[in-house]
Structures are given as structure tokens and as C-alpha cells.
Amino acid sequence: MQTGKASWLRLRTPVLWLALLAAMGTLSLYASPYTVIMVTNILMYVILTVSWVLFSAPTGYISLATAAFFGVGIYTSATLGGQLPLPLIILTAGVASFVLAALVGALTLRLKGVYFAFFTFGLVELIKHLLLWYEVSVTGVRGRFVVSADNVTIYYIILGILVILLLTSYLIRRSRVGLALQAIGEGEDAAAHTGINVSAVKTFVFALSAVFAGAAGAAMATRWGYVDPYIAFDYLFSFTAVAMAVFGGLGRFEGPILGAVVFAFLRELLITRFPYVYMLVMGSVLVVTILYLPQGLVQLAQKSTWRRLRGHREPA
């Protein structure tokens, strides 16, 4: 019995993930068309959050550049839409974000702590205003139409990006790079003297994380129809990614995913059911969560809920 239980425990994690993947992978077969759209949006936030976590959680560098990479993706889609097939556009967007992030990373990753946060925030705004200036003064257009794509296709593309992202982060966590990243987070000097090429590792992972935000931007833009620099480079995406990750809990792999899902779903619920107090409720939830669950929502799962459940199970 003991061994049976143990092998089930070992298998439970992959089985549950596979079940979830199967459920997600067939969503368009059983869910309503709008559910697919809504879940696409939630998954988009999961991508932004997990890609943020990929770099920022282990290193402790708070990046507010998510919106910049997302925006690069959106604009790639807006400028190349119709000229290239969608998968190529998404790939291009990922590469463009990678290049931008690599450049930014090489330049700025020596900035410590909050300075890096400030710089990346400024980056979003700088790109936005430069692009706006360029569009107004050079091309003479401010907004661009984005060639739209089928909702179900976009859903599967977003799901695909997310699956690749989750696999990437899982593999990175278990790889040499993951160990290096963790060491860097614990102490950069010591990491460097232990033989880790600190700037190369940081720049690489930062750029890698940007690929996913960029790809997601390119895919989502097709759902938006019309974009301009203000719509595409909205710093709220950066802050939201951080908020979702902290809300869910940075301590665990699943925390940010949970945070993004609950946050995005709650937001959807509030703007449709209680639109006039959406911000009030959302804000209160964030404040209360961080006050009572300083490790994020995951704390809820590990502490009270499970202890209580176990308490009920054991006597039986």
C-alpha cells in the first residue's frame, strides 16, 4: 500500500499536467466561442507573467520591460500583417524582442536593483514616444490596422507559446543556466568568482524571456484590430505582469501561473459584472492578499487548505 501510494504521488504531477494540457488542447471542441477568447486572454497574461518570472524571479532584478517586448510583438504584427504568414510574423516578433532585450540587457544589466526597474520602465516609454514621433512625423500615421485572424487559431497559437514557455522555464530551472541564475540571484560577486559568466547568463535569459512576450504580442495584436503606440506600449502590461507574479507567489513554479490566471479571471469578472467598482475591488484584493498572504496565493494552497484537508482525511 505504501509503495502504491508513493508511485501514485510520483506520477500525480505529470498526470495532472497532462490532463490539464489535454483539457486546454481540446478547449475549442467543447467550450463556447467566447470561452475560447476569454481563455486566450488569460493565457496571454500567463505568458507575460511566466516570461517575467523566468528572468526576474531567480535574479531579483525587477524588470518593467515586459510591455516593451509585448509592444514590439504587437507592432511587428501590425507592420508585417498580411505580408507574411502568421507563424512567420510571430517568429519575427520573437526574434525582434530577443534582439532588443539582448541589447538592453548588455547595456543595463549592470544596473542594480531598483535602477534596473526604473530603466526598463523608461525603456517602454522611450520606445512608445520615439515610435509615436516617428509615426507622426515620418510615416504620418498614428494607428495601424492589424490583419485579423481566426479566434480559435489564435487560441492555439497562444497555448502553443505558453507550452513552449513552460517547458523552457522548467528545463532552464533544471539546467546549468538555471543553477547559474539562482547563484546570481544569491550574490553576483560570488557567482562571478565561482566561474559564472554573470553578464552573459543574465543577458541570455533576459533576451530569452523577451521572446515569449514578443511572440504573444504578435499573436494578440490580431485580436485587437487596431493599434497605436499608446495601445501597444502600455506600461500597465509591465506592472500587471509583476503584480500577477507576486500575487500568485514567486516562491514556486506554479505560483505566477496561478496568480496570472486568478488575476486575469477576476478582472474579467469584475469589468463585466461590477464594472463601476472594478478597480476598487481589484485593488482591495491585491492589498489584502499581500497583507495576509505575503508569499502570494500559493500560500493559501500549502497552508490552511491542505492542513485542513489532511486533518479530515487522517482519521478515516
Added chain:
Amino acid sequence: MKAKRLTRREFLGVTAATGAGLALAGCKPSVPATEAPAATQAAPTKAAAPTAAPPTKDKIVVGMSRPLTGALVAIGDSAFGPISKAFVEEVNAAGGIEVAEYGKKLPIETIIYDDTSDVGTMTRLTEKLILEDKVDFLWPACGTSFIYAQAPLAEKYGYLLITAEGGASTIREMLPSMPHVFVTLSFSDWYQLPVFAELVAKAGAKTAFVTYIADLHGIEYSGSAGIEFPKNGIDIVGLRSLPPDMTDFSEVIRAAQATNPDVFCLFGYPGQIMPTVGTCMGLGFNPKAWLGGPGVNFGFFHTAFGPAVEGIMGFDGYSPKQSPALKELADKLYTGKPEDIQDWWGHPFYWAGLQIWKQAIEKAGSLDQEAIRNIVATEHFETVLGDTWFDKGLLAKECHMAEIGQWQNGVFEVVGPVEHATAEVVYPKPDWPTG
């Protein structure tokens, strides 16, 4: 170590459970899955679909995705927001809209979602309204960019869309490919700027300094000015684009002042117009004509600046002096309410748009989008604007009661075009009040 692992596994269970729960929650409000795809395809004619069963319906559900929070909330809340509210109240007080197919009056029920001033959210919520709530009609989102994003969706699902806030000349080229979209509000080139240019040119204006916000609206209006002003013999002596998010334009005004223009234009929003008026006063810059908008046309502009608004010109839609119907509208909307909520530009257009919508439903005798669309596209309607119709998707030029207004003695008078004017243009505008 071991204990940690256990909790982690358990936690994964929670994650998966949450995911499953979400999938369920997502499905809950929708009809059984098999029916859903059919409904999508049938969307254009879905109102007619129930003919198989005896038609029963006790309300007309109208859906809107509006900015209730975020940067656009001020515009949404002062422009189409109050109009839609007042219109629904009035119609429902009279029992609703007569729909022959159901043999009775159906009251309007509105579903309003908050798009948080975000285009992505707006398009998603628009699809929610159409696909999940299966609203009978879609009312417009707020802002030109938003219209541009929403119109293709309305077209895709075959929903009639009569727009409110926003519009630009570029939409004219798109309208032939979007037969379900109708634009009510006036924009730069057919309407306002030719009228304004002619008006001030006649009064003697020779030079103009043009500033505009760096967005669709600003680019469009400055472009039109670039055509219309020279056509009327007015030289553009300065052209500046202003980035959104800026509040202080002192140096732009100083630059304008240095060229000593007859006309000063600011094609921006209240966020730019209001501080700029203050700056002009503070710097003693008093051009002979001062045109700004949208913003000048709102009641709150007058409340904010009091007598200082005298002579300032803006975009206009009507004056209660023009007809009994318009007076009735103004009384209905504004009497007993703070002056802040007045909008002398857009309100009559939005109201007329809703009137056309109601009359088209009554004429069609059903809620069939196609039938109603055909009526909207081809027929004439009696609205607050008088005889009203759409011409190639745009509210016909002939239906416009006003283009340019000017604050005179605390009232936003129509000064252009001359045939609709309620007062003669004051040029040059009076000095800013002192003290």
C-alpha cells in the same frame, strides 16, 4: 525536504483543479457547446432565427463596452454616456420600442462593460457581448481608435454599429467595405475646418498657428487645416505636434506668440485645451481667433473658465435656438443638472443616431440586423436634427445643424456655417479678462 515535496505535489493538484474550475466557470454562462458554433454562423440573421418557434421576447438587449475607468473615462462619461442613459430612460418610460413581429413594445435593457480604456479589452468584450450575451444590438465604444477596432468586429458578426465619439476622414474609405457601420459625428474635412477657414478668412484672418495632439484626431485635423487654411488665403506660420501625457504647453504658446498669428488652433482634448487656455491668459497671448476641440464644446469648459471663455471657438453640433426639437433635447438633457454635463457638439448627433436606430427597428418590425441595416442605410428619418439620413455610411452633410461654435455671453452660439448661425462670429475675440 520530503515534507516540502509533498506540499508541492498537493499544490500542483490545486493548480490543476483551479484550471479545471476555470474551464468550467468559463463554460457556465454559455449555452450547450453544440449550439454555440451554429449560433456564430447564424449571427447575422439570428434575430430572425426564432421564427421556427413562436417569437417570444420581452426586451431588447443592447450591449456596450465603455471606458468606465482609465484615461478615456472623462470623454466617455460626458459624451455618449449620458445620451445613452437618457435615451433608454425616455424610451422605457414610454413602454419601449414597438416591434411588430412580437406585437408589442419591448423595453431596452443595457449591458455595460468596462473596457478600462484599453482597445484589447474592448474588442474582447465586444465579442463577449455578441457571442456570449448574444445581445440584440451593439452600441458603440468610445474614441476614434476604438471605433476603428470595433467596426471590423461588428462587420464580421453582422451587427449594426452606429458610432458615437470619434470619426476621421480615413474611415470614409473603409465604410464601403463595412456596410453595417454608420458614422454620426462630424469630422474635419467635409465639415468643420472648411467652415471655420472660410469664416475667419472672411473676417480678415491671414495667418494661423496650428497645434495638434499626436494622435489620429490631431493628425487628421492638422492635415485638414493644412489644406483648408491656404485655400482661404490663410498662411500657416507654425505647426506643432504635442505628445499626449503632457500638461504644460507654455513654451508652445510662447512659440506661437512669437509669430503673432491671427488664428490659433489646438486640435486636442480637454487635457490639452484647458491648461493651454490658462497659459494663453497667463502669457497674455490673445489671437484674434482661438479654436480648440474637442473640449471647448463642453459645459465644464465654461464652468472652469467663466468669462474667460468669451470668444473662444470650438466644434459645434447644435443650439437650442435653432429649432423646437433641439430646444426640447437641450431641456431634456440639461435642465436641472450641472452645466458640466453639457456637450454642444456630439450630443445631438448621438441622440439622432439612437433615434434612427429606434425608428429603423419600428419600420423593420423585427430585430433583424440586415433588415434594420437596410432601412438605416437607405431611408430618411425625422430626428432632433430634422430630416436625417445616412449618405454612404456617413450622417449626411445636409443634416448638420452646426459646425463651428463660439462662446458669447456664456452661451455656445452657432457661428458657422452662416446659414445655421445663431449669432454672428465675434472677430477678433475679446481680450482675456483681467484679475
Added chain:
Amino acid sequence: MSLLEVEGITKNFGGLAAVSHVDLRVDEGEVVGLIGPNGAGKTTLFNLLSGALKPSSGAIRFRDENITGLKPHQICHKGLARTFQSVKVFGGMTASQNVLAGAIFGDRGQMSPKQAGKEAARLLEFVGLSAVAAAPARDLTLANQKRLEVARALATKPNLLLIDELMAGLNPTEVAQAMDLVAAIRKQGTTVLIIEHVMKAIMSICDRILVLHHGEKIAEGTPQEIATSRTVVEVYLGE
């Protein structure tokens, strides 16, 4: 045979020379001590040698190769490892992960994860931390954290190990253990350059001692010579 040769190395901060024209030579198999009053520039010298700081002038040759101006990780790969005066263990990682990081990243010869794990276990055993291998590094005692740093540095397979104050703040028993550890390191073939304040210890474990004062080398010699040097005694007593 000389392992490390430093010529006229100088580091200026603003107008102040923290290290000034220091010559230094360490031969293979030696244990060399570096002493001096607080602020003498000992740790700065370590930072220069390990690449944390770039020298204002002077040259560093390590194993007949000029390593001046190389980055810390490159110097580590050349076979020069170090520990820190104020401990810098990876606090949130376990003791064995700390050493593993050293084994994986410090070794030029691309160790397989399995080998690295074995090597880490061996080194933890070597410094006497096997019992706390699974504990987060931040929960270890100061003495153990210092030992952990030594193990992490050794995991990078250095030819030369720079140890910065292994014994500060330790009780007499721990000091004795630390001295044994240094002896063991030398025995396994690693050359050691060590900064230490505990005089008794340094005198007994070092082959040679250098004395820094105000950034300059004021004396060099066997423990015996240093203990009897007038200049050194003056510096220490004059404090």
C-alpha cells in the same frame, strides 16, 4: 616554479592609492600569508588578483599567462579561486548546491552533472560539512559558511586559492580546525594565499608572509623573519 607573479600593481580610488606598487610572487605548493593592519589594502589586493577590480597599473601573471584585466569568471577558469572576507555564500541554496555551482561553472573541463555531484559531495566531506549538506547555506554557522566558501572555491579546481580571513570571529577550537583545513588543502596540492589576522595561526601555517601597510609592501619573509622584523613590529604596535 612560480605560479603567480605580480609586478608593481597599483590601485587608486580617487586620489588615494589603496594598493601601491606591490610586487608579489607565489610559488607552486606554498602557503603564503598576507598580513597588515586594517585598511592596509589586503582585500583590495585580493580583488585585483581575482578580477573584481581592475588595477590602475601593474601586471599580474598567473601560470605564465598575463591575466591583468580579465573578468572574474575568466580568472576563475584560469585556476585562481577565492573566498570572501564577509562571507558570500549563496544563502538560499543548500550547502551542496553551493559547492555544485563551483564544480559545474568553475571547472574548465565540462564536468558531467553526475561527476559534479560526486565532486561536491567529496569536497563537503573534505571541509567537514557532509552533515549539513542539505541545509540552506544561510542557516549554517559563520565558521561553517566560511568552510563552505572554501569548498565552493576548491570545487572550481584552482591551482591557487585566495583565502580571505578564514578565522576571524571563530573560537579557539574552530581556529584549530581551520588551520587543519588549510594544511589539508595544501596537502591535496593547492597553493594558498591567505589573509589572516590571527597571528598565531598565520605564523604556524605559512611558508612565507607578506606585510602590507598603507597599500605598500613593507616586509616579506619567513614567519621567523617577520616576527622579528622591526618595521613590522612598529607598524603593529604603532597602531
Added chain:
Amino acid sequence: METFLGVVIGGLLIGGLYALIAMGLSLQYGVARVLNVSHGEFIMLGALTTWSLYTAFHINPLLSLAVCGPAAFALGYVLHRTVYRRILATSPSPGVFESNSLLASFGLLFVIQNVALIAWGANTRGYSYLAVPVSLFGVLFGANQLLTLGCALVVGVAFYVFLARTRVGKAIRAAAQDSTSAALMGVNINSVLALCFGFGAALAAIAGMLISMCYPVTPVMGIPYTIIAMIVVVLGGLGSIPGSFLGGLVLGLIGSLVTYIEPSLTLVAYYLIFALLLLVKPTGIMGR
């Protein structure tokens, strides 16, 4: 030449305001380590309160200082005592505190903005107060803008003197240097942090009051001001009050010059300078 003088002085006028909004944020970040993204919401509260008092009761905007300042101070103080202090207590490391408190202030931003939307409605508000020209060195300026700069200077200098001379001020500075040793010196660190947060909020509200005299006010006006404050704080050096003041003036000047030449590049210039400074000297112009 006259124009140039006008542009320069105009830059200082707006710069004074920037300085004021940045000082509050600098205090909150420099001492309490809270990157308070809801800073602009306190500006908004100050501005809307002043507008209400002026339009409803014709109370001189400057007098509303007596209401806004203390009220905002109390609000900020209480917020720290309840929210941030608890987060501080539950955060295992400064890094965690920084991200958790960032999330909390993000939440507060939402709450405050929504409450203001409900209380005041969404309309753009404004009033004209002292919008009359005053001649200075032969160049005209708005009297309200000059008044704004004057107030910003007075408040800034008064606050600096307070920090430099009074016991509480010294405690705050000690805490800014090093909270642990300040605690050892007998400073009650928690109340100092709460005081800083309160002062930061009060400075924001005062800035809001001044802003309302020249610029439109809405419940959603806060975020752009928060962003300006962030830029200035970085320019001046995190946690340096004189730095914030200088940074504000510098940014105002740059903005003014660029706006005069090509306004569409003003914000580009802001962020370019911001980014370059971070790359070249991240500790800011007055940074250590």
C-alpha cells in the same frame, strides 16, 4: 533673447512643480523603501479637494493647504502603519519587501482612483485662478505659475530645513542612511517610516493643490505625474531631497527648451535623458 529668458524661466516654473512632486516620492522610496506607484493618486486627491473647495465654497486654493496637507499626511501615516508596516514585518528580505510593497501600492492606486471616480465623477475639472500675466525681466508669465513656483520653493526649502534641523528630521535622515543603526541609536524606526510616508503623501497633496491652479484635474490624472516624479527622483538621485529638487528644475528646463523647439520630442527627450543618466551615473546628479 527675451524669448530665451522666457523659455528658461518657464522651465523653472514647471520644474518647481516637478521638484515638489518628486520630493515626496523620493522620501517614500529613499527612507521607507516603498516604490509608491500610487503617489500620483495623492496628487489627484489634493487637486480635486482644492477644486471642490474652490468651486463649492470659494475657498482660496492656497487655503485648502490647511485641509489637504494634514489630511494627506494622516492618510499616508495610517497607510504605512497598517499596510506597509505589516508587509515589512512579513518580508524575509528587502527584495521581497520591495516587490510586495510595489504590489500593495499598485492595489492602492486602483482603490484610490476608483473611489475618486465615484466621489467626483469622471469629468475634467478646472478653474481659473490668477491666470493673469505678470511681467518678469520684461517677459510675461502667468501669475498662477509664478505662485506655484513660489510655493514649491517655500515648501521645498521648509522641508529641507525641517530635515536638516529638527530632531524628527534628523531621525528621518538617519533612517535613510541605515535603518538598523538608526534603530540602535534609539530612533523608533516604525514611526519614522510612517512619518516619511505621511510627509510624502502631504507633499503630493500640496503639489496637487498647486497643479489644480494651472492644469486640469480628473480622477485619472495621477499616473502621468507619478511617472514624472519617478524620472525626477532618478535624475536627482534616489532618496536625496536636494537632488529631487534640482532634478525637478533640470527636467523642467530641458522640457521647456525642447518644447519650444519641437514639442513632439519633449517626452522623447525626458526618457532619453532618464535612460542615459541611468547608464552613465545611475546614482543621479546628487547621488553619492
